[in-house]
Each structure stands twice: as structure tokens, then as C-alpha cells.
Amino acid sequence: MEMGYLGPEGSYSHGAALAYGSEVTGIPMQSFSEIFEAVEAGKIKMGILPIENSTEGAVTMVMDGLIHTKRIQIIGELVFEIRHHLLSIGKNTEELQVVLSHPQALEQCREFFRKNYPNIRLLACESSSQACIAAKNKGPSYGAIGNKLAGERYGLNILSDQVQDNLMNQTRFIVIGREDTKATGRDKTSIAFSFHDDHPGSLYEVLREFAKDNINLTRIESRPAKAELGKYVFYIDFHGHKNDPKIQGILKSIEKITRWVKILGSYPLGDEEGMQQKTRVGVV
Ligand SMILES: O=C(O)C(=O)Cc1ccccc1
Numbered sequence: 001m002e003m004g005y006l007g008p009e010g011s012y013s014h015g016a017a018l019a020y021g022s023e024v025t026g027i028p029m030q031s032f033s034e035i036f037e038a039v040e041a042g043k044i045k046m047g048i049l050p051i052e053n054s055t056e057g058a059v060t061m062v063m064d065g066l067i068h069t070k071r072i073q074i075i076g077e078l079v080f081e082i083r084h085h086l087l088s089i090g091k092n093t094e095e096l097q098v099v100l101s102h103p104q105a106l107e108q109c110r111e112f113f114r115k116n117y118p119n120i121r122l123l124a125c126e127s128s129s130q131a132c133i134a135a136k137n138k139g140p141s142y143g144a145i146g147n148k149l150a151g152e153r154y155g156l157n158i159l160s161d162q163v164q165d166n167l168m169n170q171t172r173f174i175v176i177g178r179e180d181t182k183a184t185g186r187d188k189t190s191i192a193f194s195f196h197d198d199h200p201g202s203l204y205e206v207l208r209e210f211a212k213d214n215i216n217l218t219r220i221e222s223r224p225a226k227a228e229l230g231k232y233v234f235y236i237d238f239h240g241h242k243n244d245p246k247i248q249g250i251l252k253s254i255e256k257i258t259r260w261v262k263i264l265g266s267y268p269l270g271d272e273e274g275m276q277q278k279t280r281v282g283v284v
Pocket of ligand 1: 006014050082104126127128
């Protein structure tokens, strides 16, 4: 099965795609939008996207992308420990002037560089693997933040194998597709919604529906509705499958008190609460 990921080969997303299952063929793509569009149009069956990081929080482009698609659903999730390496064609850090990577990776390492290499400029690239290719072409004054495999693939030296600010640096990836995922008994559902108007207790009214039925929430986020300041889209992840009658009852009640609700998908739990074997340490 083809799965689109943020390429080129050797990105963190590539590592995540390969770990999803042996039947997956990774298709490198240039941007998160291209992945969304290809899955929406049915050109590829699945895509994998980072959605949340333990240091940096939400990957906002991916959060926003989920709202504007019609056919896409979240069909799975995976959590990875991400270990950032400093890679270069050169052999020592003294030569480095610029370090390239994906903005998410740069943010996860910013404090490390500020403390240890304040004169190195951090510069954004489309992905960490793109950064490796660029650093290789530019020469020993350029470095890249990427994973070990990318270093090997592009013939770069590992100048440091731990440049992230927090030792525990986890990223949750979602798998998107167009078909429903059947309930497994250990499932999670993601929804997004917004309100008609701003009144006291509106969010509480939604949360109360989950509390009443003893449903555990695992995440809540808000994003600007991209209209005026103060208008938001809320995102909630919770335990349970959308086909479960109890969850359907909650969703019906929420529909009545919101302007719109979008079910982003129900999928097997893939984090520490769920399938441990799906959590890889130090691979991507
Ligand atoms: O740039 C990459 O390699 C990606 O796959 C995006 C990314 C960056 C940082 C953490 C997780 C995913």
C-alpha cells in the first residue's frame, strides 16, 4: 500500500512510514499539502503526517489541513522518540556556520544551539532530509539536523547524536486515508468543532457531554478560525470509536450546541496507552 510522506528519503516521516507496517511503500512528497491533496483525490491510499510534538506542541499546518478536506479521515497514529543528530560533510563543529532543517526540528533544538553554538545560524528547509542534501552540496560550513539514517544515506558525518533541547522528544504522527477504520476495542476518535457565538460555558457544555458518560479526553487544542481574532476551532481527541452507540449519543448532543462538528476519524490507539509495539525508540 502506498503511503505519502514528507520526503525526500531519510526524513523522520519516512522512518515513521516504514515503521507503520511491512506492506507499506513510502512515496516521498514535497509538502504536507501535497500529501493531503493526493490522499483527498485518491491518487494514493494513505499519508503520514506529524501532528504533535512533546516539546513544540501542535503541528499547526497539519491541524488546519484536517479541517479543509472532505474525504480524508485519520485512520491510525504512531508515537516516536525522535533523536536529532547534527550531520555534516565536514568533520568538526568549529567549521559550521549554518545548520539547516525542518522548522519543527529547528525549534526542538534551538536552546541547545543557543547555549553551545550561539554563532551558528539556524535556517529552515522543507524537511530534515532535504536539509541533509543541501548541507552536503554546500560543504563543511553547513550542517543539518536529521536522523542517523539520513546521515548514512547521504554520506554525512555525525558531529553530535543528541542536539534536541529535551531528552524526551516524542512526536505523534497520524495516518490519513479515505476509508473508515473498524473498532478494535482500544480506539480513539478525533473531532473538531466551532461555536455559533461566544457565550459563558459553551466549551464546558461540550466537555460535560464527555464527562457525563465517563469518556476520557486525551487532547484538546484550539486554532484560530481564520476569520476574526477571538474565533476558534476546537479539537478534541477522546477514547472510543465513532460507531459505538455511547459515542454517537455524545456526538449528537454536541451537534446541537455547536455550529458545526467534523469527525476527523476513529482509529486504534497508537500511543503509550495503546499498542506499545508501535512505539519505536530512537529510530526516526
Ligand atoms: O523534516 C522531517 O524529517 C519530517 O519528517 C518533519 C518532522 C520534523 C521534525 C519532527 C518530526 C517530523
